[in-house]
Amino acid sequence: MKVSEILKKNEVTISCEIFPPKQGAQLQNYKAIAAEIAKLKPAYISCTYGATGGTSDYTVEIADAINSYGVPAIAHLTCVSSTREKVHTVIHELKERGIENILALRGDIPTNTDFPLPDQYHHAIELIREIKEAGDFCIGGACYPEGHPEAANMNEDLDHLKEKVDAGCEYLTTQMFFDNNIYYRFLYKALAKGIDVPVTAGIMPVTNAAQVKRTISLTGNLVPAKFLSIVDRFGDNPAAMKQAGIAYATEQIIDLIANGVNHIHIYSMNKPDVAAAIMNNLSQIYVREQA
Ligand SMILES: NC(=O)C1=CN([C@@H]2O[C@H](COP(=O)(O)OP(=O)(O)OC[C@H]3O[C@@H](n4cnc5c(N)ncnc54)[C@H](O)[C@@H]3O)[C@@H](O)[C@H]2O)C=CC1
Numbered sequence: 001m002k003v004s005e006i007l008k009k010n011e012v013t014i015s016c017e018i019f020p021p022k023q024g025a026q027l028q029n030y031k032a033i034a035a036e037i038a039k040l041k042p043a044y045i046s047c048t049y050g051a052t053g054g055t056s057d058y059t060v061e062i063a064d065a066i067n068s069y070g071v072p073a074i075a076h077l078t079c080v081s082s083t084r085e086k087v088h089t090v091i092h093e094l095k096e097r098g099i100e101n102i103l104a105l106r107g108d109i110p111t112n113t114d115f116p117l118p119d120q121y122h123h124a125i126e127l128i129r130e131i132k133e134a135g136d137f138c139i140g141g142a143c144y145p146e147g148h149p150e151a152a153n154m155n156e157d158l159d160h161l162k163e164k165v166d167a168g169c170e171y172l173t174t175q176m177f178f179d180n181n182i183y184y185r186f187l188y189k190a191l192a193k194g195i196d197v198p199v200t201a202g203i204m205p206v207t208n209a210a211q212v213k214r215t216i217s218l219t220g221n222l223v224p225a226k227f228l229s230i231v232d233r234f235g236d237n238p239a240a241m242k243q244a245g246i247a248y249a250t251e252q253i254i255d256l257i258a259n260g261v262n263h264i265h266i267y268s269m270n271k272p273d274v275a276a277a278i279m280n281n282l283s284q285i286y287v288r289e290q291a
Protein backbone atom coordinates (compact mmCIF):
# COMPACT_ATOMS: atom_id res chain seq x y z
CA MET A 1 0.00 0.00 0.00
CA LYS A 2 1.16 3.50 -0.77
CA VAL A 3 2.01 5.66 2.22
CA SER A 4 0.36 8.63 0.50
CA GLU A 5 -2.96 6.74 0.75
CA ILE A 6 -2.40 5.96 4.43
CA LEU A 7 -1.64 9.60 5.23
CA LYS A 8 -4.73 10.84 3.37
CA LYS A 9 -7.07 9.29 5.95
CA ASN A 10 -8.10 11.64 8.70
CA GLU A 11 -6.74 9.51 11.51
CA VAL A 12 -3.70 9.18 13.74
CA THR A 13 -0.87 7.11 12.28
CA ILE A 14 2.26 6.02 14.09
CA SER A 15 5.10 4.55 12.06
CA CYS A 16 8.52 3.17 12.99
CA GLU A 17 12.01 3.14 11.49
CA ILE A 18 14.69 0.46 11.47
CA PHE A 19 18.15 0.05 9.96
CA PRO A 20 19.55 -2.87 7.92
CA PRO A 21 22.34 -5.22 9.07
CA LYS A 22 25.95 -4.21 8.85
CA GLN A 23 28.08 -6.24 6.43
CA GLY A 24 28.58 -9.71 7.91
CA ALA A 25 25.71 -9.45 10.40
CA GLN A 26 22.92 -12.02 10.32
CA LEU A 27 20.12 -10.87 8.04
CA GLN A 28 17.79 -13.28 9.84
CA ASN A 29 18.24 -11.42 13.16
CA TYR A 30 17.27 -8.14 11.52
CA LYS A 31 14.22 -9.71 9.92
CA ALA A 32 13.24 -10.94 13.38
CA ILE A 33 13.52 -7.35 14.70
CA ALA A 34 11.35 -6.13 11.81
CA ALA A 35 8.82 -8.87 12.60
CA GLU A 36 8.65 -7.84 16.25
CA ILE A 37 8.06 -4.22 15.35
CA ALA A 38 5.48 -5.28 12.73
CA LYS A 39 3.53 -7.05 15.50
CA LEU A 40 2.94 -3.65 17.10
CA LYS A 41 0.97 -2.74 13.97
CA PRO A 42 2.57 0.58 13.10
CA ALA A 43 1.02 2.33 10.07
CA TYR A 44 4.21 1.52 8.14
CA ILE A 45 7.89 0.77 8.80
CA SER A 46 10.74 2.46 6.98
CA CYS A 47 14.22 1.00 6.58
CA THR A 48 17.29 3.23 6.25
CA TYR A 49 19.85 2.91 3.48
CA GLY A 50 23.44 2.76 4.57
CA ALA A 51 22.94 4.94 7.65
CA THR A 52 24.91 4.18 10.86
CA GLY A 53 27.18 1.64 9.28
CA GLY A 54 24.29 -0.57 8.14
CA THR A 55 24.78 -1.66 4.57
CA SER A 56 22.50 -0.45 1.80
CA ASP A 57 22.70 -3.91 0.19
CA TYR A 58 20.08 -5.18 2.62
CA THR A 59 17.53 -2.36 2.53
CA VAL A 60 15.53 -4.00 -0.26
CA GLU A 61 15.58 -7.37 1.57
CA ILE A 62 14.38 -5.86 4.84
CA ALA A 63 11.68 -3.77 3.10
CA ASP A 64 10.47 -6.92 1.36
CA ALA A 65 10.34 -8.74 4.72
CA ILE A 66 8.35 -5.87 6.30
CA ASN A 67 5.76 -6.09 3.51
CA SER A 68 5.56 -9.85 4.04
CA TYR A 69 4.65 -9.25 7.71
CA GLY A 70 1.59 -7.32 6.54
CA VAL A 71 2.91 -3.81 7.27
CA PRO A 72 3.59 -1.40 4.38
CA ALA A 73 7.33 -0.81 3.93
CA ILE A 74 9.25 2.28 2.93
CA ALA A 75 12.74 1.75 1.53
CA HIS A 76 15.08 4.70 2.02
CA LEU A 77 17.30 5.43 -0.96
CA THR A 78 20.23 7.83 -0.84
CA CYS A 79 22.17 9.05 -3.85
CA VAL A 80 25.18 11.17 -2.89
CA SER A 81 27.58 8.29 -2.38
CA SER A 82 26.24 6.26 -5.25
CA THR A 83 26.55 6.07 -9.01
CA ARG A 84 23.54 6.55 -11.28
CA GLU A 85 23.93 2.95 -12.36
CA LYS A 86 23.72 1.65 -8.79
CA VAL A 87 20.70 3.84 -8.00
CA HIS A 88 18.89 2.61 -11.10
CA THR A 89 19.65 -1.00 -10.19
CA VAL A 90 18.13 -0.52 -6.73
CA ILE A 91 15.04 1.21 -8.16
CA HIS A 92 14.63 -1.75 -10.52
CA GLU A 93 14.91 -4.23 -7.61
CA LEU A 94 12.33 -2.31 -5.61
CA LYS A 95 9.95 -2.43 -8.53
CA GLU A 96 10.52 -6.16 -9.04
CA ARG A 97 9.76 -6.87 -5.39
CA GLY A 98 6.63 -4.74 -5.37
CA ILE A 99 7.99 -2.17 -2.90
CA GLU A 100 5.93 0.91 -3.66
CA ASN A 101 7.32 3.47 -1.21
CA ILE A 102 10.70 5.18 -1.44
CA LEU A 103 12.08 7.88 0.85
CA ALA A 104 14.29 9.75 -1.60
CA LEU A 105 17.31 11.27 0.14
CA ARG A 106 20.56 12.86 -0.76
CA GLY A 107 22.27 11.12 2.15
CA ASP A 108 25.05 12.18 4.47
CA ILE A 109 28.21 13.32 2.73
CA PRO A 110 30.93 10.74 3.34
CA THR A 111 33.89 12.16 5.23
CA ASN A 112 36.51 10.11 3.40
CA THR A 113 35.84 11.19 -0.20
CA ASP A 114 35.77 14.37 -2.22
CA PHE A 115 32.38 15.95 -2.75
CA PRO A 116 30.91 16.67 -5.19
CA LEU A 117 32.16 13.98 -7.50
CA PRO A 118 31.80 14.76 -11.21
CA ASP A 119 28.77 13.25 -12.92
CA GLN A 120 27.16 12.24 -9.65
CA TYR A 121 24.16 13.32 -7.62
CA HIS A 122 24.25 16.53 -5.61
CA HIS A 123 20.76 16.88 -4.19
CA ALA A 124 17.75 14.73 -3.39
CA ILE A 125 15.69 16.44 -6.09
CA GLU A 126 17.72 14.74 -8.84
CA LEU A 127 16.86 11.37 -7.31
CA ILE A 128 13.19 12.31 -6.89
CA ARG A 129 12.95 13.17 -10.60
CA GLU A 130 14.60 9.91 -11.64
CA ILE A 131 12.36 7.77 -9.39
CA LYS A 132 9.33 9.54 -10.81
CA GLU A 133 10.50 8.67 -14.32
CA ALA A 134 11.24 5.07 -13.36
CA GLY A 135 7.83 3.95 -12.16
CA ASP A 136 4.70 4.36 -10.13
CA PHE A 137 6.27 4.84 -6.70
CA CYS A 138 5.05 6.86 -3.75
CA ILE A 139 7.98 9.19 -3.07
CA GLY A 140 8.73 10.85 0.27
CA GLY A 141 11.37 13.40 1.22
CA ALA A 142 13.18 14.63 4.32
CA CYS A 143 12.75 18.03 5.92
CA TYR A 144 14.44 19.90 8.74
CA PRO A 145 12.36 21.88 11.27
CA GLU A 146 15.55 23.50 12.60
CA GLY A 147 16.98 24.01 9.10
CA HIS A 148 19.41 21.61 7.42
CA PRO A 149 22.88 22.11 8.93
CA GLU A 150 24.35 22.86 5.50
CA ALA A 151 21.65 25.35 4.47
CA ALA A 152 22.56 29.05 4.42
CA ASN A 153 19.27 29.87 6.13
CA MET A 154 15.77 28.49 6.74
CA ASN A 155 14.27 30.47 3.87
CA GLU A 156 16.57 28.90 1.29
CA ASP A 157 16.12 25.46 2.83
CA LEU A 158 12.33 25.87 2.49
CA ASP A 159 12.68 26.99 -1.14
CA HIS A 160 14.55 23.76 -1.88
CA LEU A 161 11.92 21.81 0.03
CA LYS A 162 9.16 23.34 -2.09
CA GLU A 163 11.11 22.28 -5.20
CA LYS A 164 11.24 18.71 -3.90
CA VAL A 165 7.47 18.70 -3.34
CA ASP A 166 6.88 20.17 -6.81
CA ALA A 167 9.15 17.46 -8.25
CA GLY A 168 6.92 14.74 -6.79
CA CYS A 169 7.37 14.23 -3.02
CA GLU A 170 3.94 13.25 -1.76
CA TYR A 171 4.81 13.55 1.92
CA LEU A 172 7.71 14.76 4.04
CA THR A 173 9.20 13.34 7.18
CA THR A 174 11.02 15.55 9.66
CA GLN A 175 14.42 15.27 11.15
CA MET A 176 14.11 14.44 14.85
CA PHE A 177 13.25 17.33 17.16
CA PHE A 178 12.92 17.51 20.95
CA ASP A 179 10.76 20.59 21.33
CA ASN A 180 7.36 20.46 19.62
CA ASN A 181 7.23 24.24 19.23
CA ILE A 182 10.02 23.90 16.67
CA TYR A 183 7.79 21.61 14.62
CA TYR A 184 4.69 23.83 14.94
CA ARG A 185 6.64 26.91 13.76
CA PHE A 186 8.12 24.93 10.89
CA LEU A 187 4.65 23.86 9.70
CA TYR A 188 3.57 27.50 9.48
CA LYS A 189 6.67 28.46 7.52
CA ALA A 190 6.27 25.50 5.16
CA LEU A 191 2.59 26.33 4.57
CA ALA A 192 3.52 29.92 3.82
CA LYS A 193 5.76 28.58 1.04
CA GLY A 194 2.84 26.57 -0.34
CA ILE A 195 4.09 23.22 0.97
CA ASP A 196 0.83 21.41 1.61
CA VAL A 197 1.75 17.70 1.68
CA PRO A 198 1.59 15.75 4.98
CA VAL A 199 4.64 16.36 7.20
CA THR A 200 5.14 13.40 9.53
CA ALA A 201 6.67 14.38 12.88
CA GLY A 202 9.93 12.49 13.57
CA ILE A 203 10.33 11.53 17.23
CA MET A 204 13.53 9.93 18.50
CA PRO A 205 13.31 8.13 21.84
CA VAL A 206 16.76 8.72 23.31
CA THR A 207 17.22 5.88 25.74
CA ASN A 208 20.94 5.97 26.45
CA ALA A 209 23.48 8.70 27.02
CA ALA A 210 25.67 7.77 24.02
CA GLN A 211 22.74 8.41 21.68
CA VAL A 212 22.63 12.06 22.72
CA LYS A 213 26.04 12.70 21.18
CA ARG A 214 25.11 10.71 18.10
CA THR A 215 21.86 12.62 17.72
CA ILE A 216 23.53 16.00 17.98
CA SER A 217 26.09 15.00 15.36
CA LEU A 218 23.37 13.70 12.99
CA THR A 219 21.18 16.75 13.27
CA GLY A 220 23.41 19.63 14.29
CA ASN A 221 20.50 20.49 16.62
CA LEU A 222 20.50 21.93 20.07
CA VAL A 223 18.75 19.81 22.65
CA PRO A 224 16.43 21.56 25.12
CA ALA A 225 17.44 22.07 28.76
CA LYS A 226 14.59 19.84 29.89
CA PHE A 227 16.06 17.00 27.91
CA LEU A 228 19.64 17.67 29.01
CA SER A 229 18.66 17.50 32.66
CA ILE A 230 17.23 14.04 32.06
CA VAL A 231 20.54 12.93 30.57
CA ASP A 232 22.42 14.64 33.38
CA ARG A 233 20.43 12.95 36.08
CA PHE A 234 19.87 9.50 34.55
CA GLY A 235 22.60 9.17 31.90
CA ASP A 236 24.69 6.72 33.92
CA ASN A 237 21.73 4.63 35.09
CA PRO A 238 20.74 2.70 31.92
CA ALA A 239 17.36 1.46 33.18
CA ALA A 240 16.34 4.90 34.47
CA MET A 241 17.58 6.62 31.29
CA LYS A 242 15.57 4.22 29.16
CA GLN A 243 12.41 4.83 31.18
CA ALA A 244 12.89 8.59 31.07
CA GLY A 245 13.61 8.57 27.31
CA ILE A 246 10.45 6.57 26.63
CA ALA A 247 8.41 8.93 28.82
CA TYR A 248 9.88 12.01 27.09
CA ALA A 249 9.04 10.66 23.62
CA THR A 250 5.55 9.63 24.79
CA GLU A 251 4.89 13.10 26.17
CA GLN A 252 6.02 14.71 22.92
CA ILE A 253 3.72 12.44 20.91
CA ILE A 254 0.70 13.09 23.15
CA ASP A 255 1.23 16.84 22.86
CA LEU A 256 1.49 16.57 19.07
CA ILE A 257 -1.68 14.51 18.75
CA ALA A 258 -3.54 16.77 21.22
CA ASN A 259 -2.66 19.72 19.00
CA GLY A 260 -4.02 18.10 15.85
CA VAL A 261 -0.91 16.47 14.42
CA ASN A 262 -2.00 13.12 13.02
CA HIS A 263 1.18 11.57 11.68
CA ILE A 264 4.01 10.54 14.00
CA HIS A 265 7.15 8.70 12.90
CA ILE A 266 9.15 7.03 15.69
CA TYR A 267 12.87 6.63 15.11
CA SER A 268 12.71 3.33 16.97
CA MET A 269 15.92 2.11 15.31
CA ASN A 270 15.91 -1.68 15.92
CA LYS A 271 14.65 -1.42 19.48
CA PRO A 272 11.35 -3.31 19.50
CA ASP A 273 11.14 -3.02 23.30
CA VAL A 274 11.30 0.77 23.10
CA ALA A 275 8.77 0.89 20.25
CA ALA A 276 6.48 -1.46 22.23
CA ALA A 277 6.73 0.63 25.41
CA ILE A 278 5.75 3.81 23.55
CA MET A 279 2.90 2.08 21.70
CA ASN A 280 1.70 0.67 25.01
CA ASN A 281 1.75 4.13 26.57
CA LEU A 282 -0.50 5.24 23.69
CA SER A 283 -2.79 2.22 23.64
CA GLN A 284 -5.99 4.27 24.08
CA ILE A 285 -4.76 7.10 21.85
CA TYR A 286 -3.51 5.09 18.88
CA VAL A 287 -6.05 2.29 18.59
CA ARG A 288 -5.66 -0.23 15.77
CA GLU A 289 -7.89 -3.01 14.57
CA GLN A 290 -7.32 -6.34 16.25
CA ALA A 291 -6.04 -9.16 14.04
N1 LIG B 1 20.45 7.33 5.23
C1 LIG B 1 19.20 7.53 5.56
O1 LIG B 1 18.37 6.60 5.56
C2 LIG B 1 18.75 8.93 5.98
C3 LIG B 1 19.52 10.06 5.77
N2 LIG B 1 19.09 11.34 6.09
C4 LIG B 1 19.94 12.53 5.93
O2 LIG B 1 19.32 13.70 5.43
C5 LIG B 1 20.33 14.61 4.90
C6 LIG B 1 20.18 15.21 3.52
O3 LIG B 1 19.28 14.54 2.74
P1 LIG B 1 18.13 15.33 1.99
O4 LIG B 1 17.35 16.10 2.95
O5 LIG B 1 17.46 14.31 1.18
O6 LIG B 1 18.97 16.31 1.05
P2 LIG B 1 18.57 17.56 0.14
O7 LIG B 1 19.37 17.42 -1.10
O8 LIG B 1 17.11 17.70 0.02
O9 LIG B 1 19.11 18.80 1.00
C7 LIG B 1 20.43 18.84 1.50
C8 LIG B 1 20.95 20.27 1.56
O10 LIG B 1 21.08 20.80 0.23
C9 LIG B 1 20.24 21.95 0.04
N3 LIG B 1 19.62 21.84 -1.28
C10 LIG B 1 18.61 21.00 -1.65
N4 LIG B 1 18.32 21.13 -2.95
C11 LIG B 1 19.16 22.06 -3.43
C12 LIG B 1 19.37 22.63 -4.72
N5 LIG B 1 18.62 22.24 -5.77
N6 LIG B 1 20.34 23.57 -4.86
C13 LIG B 1 21.10 23.95 -3.82
N7 LIG B 1 20.95 23.45 -2.56
C14 LIG B 1 20.01 22.51 -2.37
C15 LIG B 1 19.23 21.90 1.18
O11 LIG B 1 18.76 23.20 1.52
C16 LIG B 1 20.03 21.25 2.28
O12 LIG B 1 20.85 22.17 2.95
C17 LIG B 1 21.54 13.87 4.93
O13 LIG B 1 22.26 14.32 6.00
C18 LIG B 1 20.97 12.44 4.95
O14 LIG B 1 21.89 11.48 5.22
C19 LIG B 1 17.86 11.53 6.60
C20 LIG B 1 17.03 10.48 6.83
C21 LIG B 1 17.44 9.11 6.60
Ligand SMILES: Nc1nc(=O)c2c([nH]1)NC[C@@H]1CN(c3ccc(C(=O)N[C@@H](CCC(=O)O)C(=O)O)cc3)CN21
Nearest residue numbers: 019048051052053108175176210211214218219267269
Ligand atom coordinates in the same frame (compact mmCIF):
# COMPACT_ATOMS: atom_id res chain seq x y z
N1 LIG C 1 21.85 13.25 9.06
C1 LIG C 1 21.06 12.18 9.21
N2 LIG C 1 21.45 10.98 8.74
C2 LIG C 1 20.67 9.89 8.89
O1 LIG C 1 21.06 8.81 8.42
C3 LIG C 1 19.41 10.04 9.55
C4 LIG C 1 19.04 11.31 10.02
N3 LIG C 1 19.89 12.36 9.86
N4 LIG C 1 17.85 11.52 10.60
C5 LIG C 1 16.80 10.60 10.40
C6 LIG C 1 17.25 9.18 10.43
C7 LIG C 1 17.52 8.74 11.87
N5 LIG C 1 18.67 7.93 11.74
C8 LIG C 1 19.31 7.33 12.85
C9 LIG C 1 18.87 7.57 14.13
C10 LIG C 1 19.49 7.01 15.23
C11 LIG C 1 20.54 6.16 15.07
C12 LIG C 1 21.20 5.53 16.25
O2 LIG C 1 20.90 5.83 17.36
N6 LIG C 1 22.15 4.63 16.05
C13 LIG C 1 22.86 4.01 17.14
C14 LIG C 1 22.89 2.52 17.02
C15 LIG C 1 23.50 2.00 15.77
C16 LIG C 1 23.82 0.53 15.82
O3 LIG C 1 23.42 -0.19 16.75
O4 LIG C 1 24.49 0.09 14.88
C17 LIG C 1 24.26 4.57 17.22
O5 LIG C 1 24.80 4.60 18.34
O6 LIG C 1 24.77 5.00 16.18
C18 LIG C 1 20.97 5.92 13.79
C19 LIG C 1 20.36 6.51 12.68
C20 LIG C 1 19.05 7.76 10.36
N7 LIG C 1 18.53 8.97 9.74
